[in-house]
Amino acid sequence: MKKTLLIFALVAGMLIAYVPQRTRTQAATTANPVLILYDSTNTQYGKLGFMYAIMLSNLLGHFQLKADLVPVETYTSGQINAHQATFYLGALYDNPLPVSFLSDAAQTTKPMVWFKYNFWKLTWDQTYNFPATHGFTFLSLRGLNGTPSASTPSPGFFDTITYKNKAMMKYYAYDAATNTVKADPDFGLVQITDATKATATVSAKNSGTQEVAPYVVRSGNFWYFADLPLSFIGPRDRYLALCDLLHDILGINHAEQHRAMVRLEDVAATVDPNAMTRLTNFLKSKNIKFSIAAIPFYRDPLGRYNSGVPMEVHLAQATDLLNSLKYAKSRGGSVLMHGYTHQYNNVPNLHTAVSADDFEFWYATGNRPVAEDSFAWAADRLSAGIAELQGSGYEADVFEAPHYQASPKAYAAINGLFQNTYQRVVYYTAETPNLDPNITNHDFSGGMFFPYVISSDYYGQRVLPENLGNIEYDICNIDPTSCFNYTWQDLLTNAQYGLVVRDGFGSFFFHPFWVEQDLSFLNAYNDFVNLVNGITQLGYTWVGMRDLILGVTKLSPNSGSKSGGTNVTIEGTGFEAGATVMFGNASATNVVVVSSAKITCRTPAGAPGDVDVKVTNTDGRTAMLPAGYKYK
Amino acid sequence: MTRFLAFPVLLLSLLVLITSGPSLVTHGKDQPVFSTIPPPAKPDKDVKFNSAPGDTSPLMCKGHVDKKVRMYR
Numbered sequence: 122m123k124k125t126l127l128i129f130a131l132v133a134g135m136l137i138a139y140v141p142q143r144t145r146t147q148a149a150t151t152a153n154p155v156l157i158l159y160d161s162t163n164t165q166y167g168k169l170g171f172m173y174a175i176m177l178s179n180l181l182g183h184f185q186l187k188a189d190l191v192p193v194e195t196y197t198s199g200q201i202n203a204h205q206a207t208f209y210l211g212a213l214y215d216n217p218l219p220v221s222f223l224s225d226a227a228q229t230t231k232p233m234v235w236f237k238y239n240f241w242k243l244t245w246d247q248t249y250n251f252p253a254t255h256g257f258t259f260l261s262l263r264g265l266n267g268t269p270s271a272s273t274p275s276p277g278f279f280d281t282i283t284y285k286n287k288a289m290m291k292y293y294a295y296d297a298a299t300n301t302v303k304a305d306p307d308f309g310l311v312q313i314t315d316a317t318k319a320t321a322t323v324s325a326k327n328s329g330t331q332e333v334a335p336y337v338v339r340s341g342n343f344w345y346f347a348d349l350p351l352s353f354i355g356p357r358d359r360y361l362a363l364c365d366l367l368h369d370i371l372g373i374n375h376a377e378q379h380r381a382m383v384r385l386e387d388v389a390a391t392v393d394p395n396a397m398t399r400l401t402n403f404l405k406s407k408n409i410k411f412s413i414a415a416i417p418f419y420r421d422p423l424g425r426y427n428s429g430v431p432m433e434v435h436l437a438q439a440t441d442l443l444n445s446l447k448y449a450k451s452r453g454g455s456v457l458m459h460g461y462t463h464q465y466n467n468v469p470n471l472h473t474a475v476s477a478d479d480f481e482f483w484y485a486t487g488n489r490p491v492a493e494d495s496f497a498w499a500a501d502r503l504s505a506g507i508a509e510l511q512g513s514g515y516e517a518d519v520f521e522a523p524h525y526q527a528s529p530k531a532y533a534a535i536n537g538l539f540q541n542t543y544q545r546v547v548y549y550t551a552e553t554p555n556l557d558p559n560i561t562n563h564d565f566s567g568g569m570f571f572p573y574v575i576s577s578d579y580y581g582q583r584v585l586p587e588n589l590g591n592i593e594y595d596i597c598n599i600d601p602t603s604c605f606n607y608t609w610q611d612l613l614t615n616a617q618y619g620l621v622v623r624d625g626f627g628s629f630f631f632h633p634f635w636v637e638q639d640l641s642f643l644n645a646y647n648d649f650v651n652l653v654n655g656i657t658q659l660g661y662t663w664v665g666m667r668d669l670i671l672g673v674t675k676l677s678p679n680s681g682s683k684s685g686g687t688n689v690t691i692e693g694t695g696f697e698a699g700a701t702v703m704f705g706n707a708s709a710t711n712v713v714v715v716s717s718a719k720i721t722c723r724t725p726a727g728a729p730g731d732v733d734v735k736v737t738n739t740d741g742r743t744a745m746l747p748a749g750y751k752y753k
Numbered sequence: 754m755t756r757f758l759a760f761p762v763l764l765l766s767l768l769v770l771i772t773s774g775p776s777l778v779t780h781g782k783d784q785p786v787f788s789t790i791p792p793p794a795k796p797d798k799d800v801k802f803n804s805a806p807g808d809t810s811p812l813m814c815k816g817h818v819d820k821k822v823r824m825y826r
Contacts, residue, residue, distance in 0.1 A: 172806045196785060215792040219785030242788040264796025292809045303803045307796060355809045387816035416816075426817060463816065477816020525812065545808060567807030590810050600819040607811050634818060 154187040155371075156204035158222065160213035160238075161192035163562045168550040170212035172565040175548045175579050176351045177208055180364060182575040182584075184373045185740045196222040201229045206371055211238035212349060214262075214307075218242050227251050232370050234344040238262075240309055255340040256318025260310040266329040271297040277329025278306035279347070282336050282359035284323050285621040289362065292353035305352040310334055311345060323362055337366065344370055356570070356588060356615035364572050365622045375624040381616075381661035382628040383653065384412040384521075384543065386591065387459065387477035388446075390419035390439035391426070396633040397445035403650060405452040407657075410665025412543065413449055414459035414521050414630070415442070417509035421475045422467040436509040443513060450515075455667050457519035457543055461506035464523075465491060472602060482527035483547075488556050490528035499527070499534035507538065519543050519585070519666060525568065529554070532580040543585040543666055545570040546578060572625040574669060576740045583742075585669050589615045589629035592652070594643050609652035616656050627661045668717055671695035673736055673746040680751040685726035689750070691736065696720050699739040704750055705732035727752040 157177055159170035171190070178188040191200070193209060198221040201207045209226065218239055226233055227249035235243070244251045244258040252258040267276035274295040282289040293304040313319045313335065321335035325347060336359070338345045346363070354360035368374050385400060404411045419439065421432040436442065446456055464470065464479035471485040472478040482499055484491040507517040520539040526547045527535065535542065547568045549556075554564035575584040593607040616627040629652070635645035657663070673693040681687030689709075691702065696717050702709035707725035714720050720736065734749035 166804060169804065169806065176806065194785065194787075214795050217787040220788055221785060223788055239792075241793055242790045246788060246790050259793075262793050262796055265800060268797075268800060296803075299801070301801045301803050303805065305804065352804070352806050353809050354807060389816070391817075426819070472815055473817075473819075475817065545812070547807075565806055567805075570808055570810065590812060591814060593811070593814055596818065600815075602815055603818055605811060632814070632816065634816075640818065 153203075153205050154189050155181055156200060156207040157188045157190050158193040158196060158207065158209045159190065160211065160216035161194060162213055162216050164213065165561060165563075166213060167562040168565050170210055170216075171550045172548070172567045173210045173212055173349060173351045175550070176567055176569055177210065179546075179548070179569060179571070179575055179578045179584075180367060181371075182577045183364075183571070183573050184367070184371055185576050186371070193218060193222060196225075198225060201225040201233065202231060204231070206232035206234070208234045208236070210236050210349060210351075211240065212236075214238050220248075223249060227254070230342055232342050232344070232372070234346065234370055236346045237307065237309055237349045240311070240345060244311075252314050254318075255343055256315030257311050257313045257335075257338050257340060257345070260312050263308045263310050263327075264306045265302075266327065269295045269302055270300075277327060278304075279308040279325045279327045279332075279334060279336075280306070281326040281328055282323060282362060283326065284359065284362040284365075287357075287618055287621050289357055289359045289618070291348075291359065292355060303353070305348060307348065308334070309345070309347045311338055311347070313338065322366075323359075337362070351567075354569070356590060357618045361572060361618060361621050361625070364625070368623060378624050379620060379659075379661045380626050380664045381656045382412065382585070382587070382626060382664060382666060383409065384414055384457075384587065384628075384630040384666075385449075385454075386414045386630040386632050387416065387463065388413050388442065388633065389416035389463070389476050390434035390436075390442050392442050392445050392633060393637045394441045394445050394448075395638070396636045398448060399636060399646060400631075400633055400649065401445075401449045401452050401454060403646075404454075404653070407653065407663075408453070409653065409663040410453040410455065410668065411449075412455050412457055412519075412666045413446060415446065415456050415510070415515070416459050416461075416463045416476050417506045418462045419476045420462045420464055421473075423469075423474050425473045425475050436513050446513075446515065453665065455665050456510070456515045457521055457666065458503075458506050458510055458517050458539075459521045460523035461502040477523075479523075480526060481523040482531035483524075485524070485526070490530070490553065494528045494530055494553075496530050496534050496537075499531035500538065503534055503538050519670070522546075529580070532582065536581045540583065541585060541666075541670055542582045543587065545587060546580070546582070546584060548579055572619055572622045574626075576742075585628075585666055586626045587628045587630060588619060588625075589627055591630045591632065592635065592645065592648055594635065594640075594645070596640075596643075609648040609655070612652055613655040613659075616659055616661070620659065627656050627659065629656075664717075667694050669695055671736065671738055671742050671744040673734060673744045673749065676734060676746065676749050679749065680753055681724055683727055683729050683752040685724045687724045689722055689724055691720040691722065691734070692718060693720075693736065693744065693746075694718055695738070695742075695744070696736065697738045697740075701737045703733075703735040703737070724750070729753060 157174045159174040174190045196219045240259045265276050265278050280291045319340040323337035325336035336347050350359045350363040417436045419434040424430040460481045463476045470479040510517040519541045521544040525545040529552045549566045550564045570588045571586045572588045589612045595606045597604040619625040619627050675692040677690045702722045709722035711723040729752050731748035735745040737743045
């Protein structure tokens with residue numbers, strides 16, 4: 122009897138030990154983030170999938186969603202259904218896929234998105250019965266229509282995606298000297314077998330053969346993209362279709378709304394006040410708020426632009442800069458910090474070692490972090506810049522990385538010191554990336570622009586968008602490093618494409634030096650005016666960067682009865698639909714977000730005395746007006 | 754004899770129970786079974802690609818134009 126009891130207890134104990142383990146496993150994934158599965162087999166492109174996973178996770182930051190980034194090879198049964206949506210990034214041809222993943226992908230009723238490669242493993246395996254249940258199947262892989270050569274540099278491929286009546290041309294470049302192609306032409310050709318179940322929501326055209334094929338196919342909760350719209354992205358690229366379709370995929374719709382922003386770039390001690398005044402006056406005449414990317418500490422250690430004499434000017438001594446900022450601020454301008462010096466040290470870091478020319482937080486010459494790279498090193502520089510701006514009476518709460526590039530450690534420091542960034546961003550597959558392409562399984566970097574606000578990116582940054590680019594002029598005969606044109610018409614076309622994203626911005630920047638007197642032959646001022654007017658005519662509404670930053674400035678009235686019930690108007694910036702209001706520790710009632718600058722609400726009851734007033738947006742950001750309301 | 758065999762039989766039953774569970778599509782400990790479906794032909798095997806993720810926009814700009822003779826304040 123004792124032995125029987127012992128056996129029972131042992132078996133029961135083993136069962137108990139087994140069951141809770143399964144429960145714990147499920148509990149660990151019930152936080153319900155989004156699942157991003159990526160290929161990671163060790164090859165020359167082994168980390169490319171991780172790079173795309175990072176990029177996709179950034180876009181989810183627009184929806185206040187967190188993502189679990191998981192190598193698909195390690196998938197365990199049930200992970201798909203433990204997440205609210207799953208994306209599989211098929212970046213590596215014929216990468217091994219676990220059958221548990223395939224089985225779950227075929228059966229899930231949650232949003233499931235498959236990109237590019239390896240779709241055949243799901244649709245050609247009769248185990249999963251995919252064509253019958255989903256109404257479409259994989260046919261074949263297509264690439265270039267022929268082998269490129271000097272005589273036929275562009276043989277064509279499925280290179281044109283049409284979305285919302287905009288033809289989006291995929292990037293393609295052929296270098297005859299090295300016989301190398303820069304492009305991502307591979308395309309998963311699929312066939313819809315049951316039109317009642319599957320629909321081609323977006324199509325693609327082969328510019329060589331004129332064939333048209335599905336680019337995005339939807340079958341209920343299941344989506345298939347024929348390529349990876351995170352490779353070779355651009356402002357007129359099918360990347361914008363992904364940015365827009367994510368609303369439908371995730372079931373989080375944002376109202377059609379198009380806002381525009383303009384930023385005056387690289388404004389440092391050497392700024393021409395006349396150029397700044399001219400631009401400021403025009404924007405003020407249009408009642409357009411604008412931003413100024415200011416460089417607090419100007420350095421020219423080699424005297425590159427000062428007849429060989431080294432030059433350094435701190436903000437406090439930069440008279441022209443201070444006057445320009447003051448003039449702009451009183452006319453709708455808002456200052457952000459654009460690096461500390463916007464150059465690295467006393468040697469050129471790609472160009473001249475002069476502020477605004479060179480990289481600061483990335484060793485561009487060697488395409489790697491600088492030798493001193495660390496969180497502390499970057500934080501020290503940033504803190505010095507903040508001190509200079511604040512010392513001259515300017516806020517230092519928004520940052521833009523010089524040349525849009527910093528190391529992962531520097532980005533971490535930026536995120537620690539600034540609540541907002543206003544930029545494009547470069548991401549890496551390691552904290553100390555080795556980008557040498559000759560190394561097997563080397564790291565990747567990927568630059569991203571965003572067509573909308575990202576609440577939290579891979580580094581944790583809140584990113585305000587710049588997505589149209591900037592006007593450039595080919596003046597090779599004057600400056601051998603300024604050798605390409607990017608016209609105001611190019612940017613305006615980009616803005617037209619930006620409209621395909623339902624809440625897409627039209628945000629660009631402009632260098633004031635282009636309108637200086639000795640470059641007047643460029644007519645850059647007219648181009649700037651034409652661009653601003655053109656963007657306005659497209660239907661964009663101009664906003665300033667501070668309109669996107671949550672802030673509380675004023676309450677009317679700012680006092681009332683301790684019994685509550687007083688109707689109050691709150692003024693500020695960055696209010697979003699669904700925002701909540703607290704008076705001290707009590708919630709206001711009847712909260713109505715009238716606009717991004719105005720909330721009306723009714724006070725709760727409170728004890729006599731001052732209370733803080735706090736507004737919280739749905740993404741968790743808060744802004745507080747200390748002692749903003751007095752109970753009597 | 755029956756009582757002697759009870760323990761291993763129960764253990765064996767338990768083992769069968771565990772390994773036949775619906776969630777266990779793995780062999781061994783957390784080793785996924787991979788699909789064996791042959792792939793379609795890979796296009797452009799002979800083309801030399803330079804793959805680069807991310808932004809291709811022309812943004813490499815400088816903060817100054819080198820106008821040779823220039824006096825800054």
